[in-house]
Amino acid sequence: MITVSETVESIVRHSGLFEEAILEDIINYSALARKIRPEVEKQLYKNIQEGAILMALKRLSSKIKHRYAVKNVFKDPPDMIVRSNLIEFTTTNSDFLVQRHKDILAEVDLQKKYFLIITQGVFETTVIVSQDLGNKISRILKKGNIISQFDHLSAITIKLPRQVVSTPGVYNLFLKTLHWEGINVIEVASTYTEFTIILKDNDVDRAFSVLINIFK
Structure with missing residues (x-):
């Protein structure tokens, strides 16, 4: 069964703007949670509390920043x-x-x-x-x-x-x-x-x- 965290990550990953804003620390997580809540509920076929989405976004923030740090190991795209x-x-x-x-x-x-x-x-x-x-x-x-x-x-x-x-x-x-x-x-x-x-x-x-x- 798909979780709230997995759904939130999928939505953010498929929107380069959201991911970039999280990476640059220029996003209001509460506002983003409200914005994506309808899509999260649509994909999960049930009502989801905004707080659950907010928690998922904050956990995702750490993952995105770690992934960016990993990418920085590569000075150029690898062969x-x-x-x-x-x-x-x-x-x-x-x-x-x-x-x-x-x-x-x-x-x-x-x-x-x-x-x-x-x-x-x-x-x-x-x-x-x-x-x-x-x-x-x-x-x-x-x-x-x-x-x-x-x-x-x-x-x-x-x-x-x-x-x-x-x-x-x-x-x-x-x-x-x-x-x-x-x-x-x-x-x-x-x-x-x-x-x-x-x-x-x-x-x-x-x-x-x-x-x-x-x-x-």
Whole structure:
């Protein structure tokens, strides 16, 4: 069930003027609560006390200012690279895992054009690779050990400044923005200065546009 806070945030986020006024501390929160109250009630299908909206706005103010501070880590909009036609396999870990990693790396190394991410967890390992290599990787991993498989995927890799590692909320900035736009994230992966988001092919264009707009 959608809450008052979520509804208020949605309304403010979709009005650049409201968000900018909150950021600059030039808005009367009581007046804004009165102004957006009809829209809040319309979306929630019930009467809402002005005080509840006012409290939601004050909580939202802190979130907006924190988000702005996070954005300031980026002196310029970050480079974003899109790769499409990917496939993901997840397998259970086994004694043969190291050899399988070597075999996968050998296949990818034959042609530098191929995309590859390998993430090894405690009990599972996920491999994301170019769709062209799907059949070969499936044979290497052994079908009996594959517990999930997703195809028709794309990746957006965001280049990050080094200070991101000591800045809270940077990954959340990207993921929450996609969440608010109703864009599903299949998987994420990161290195020191790269953050990669895996999505379905049919979501990647909209996701790229949404992420670019964060920095406009």
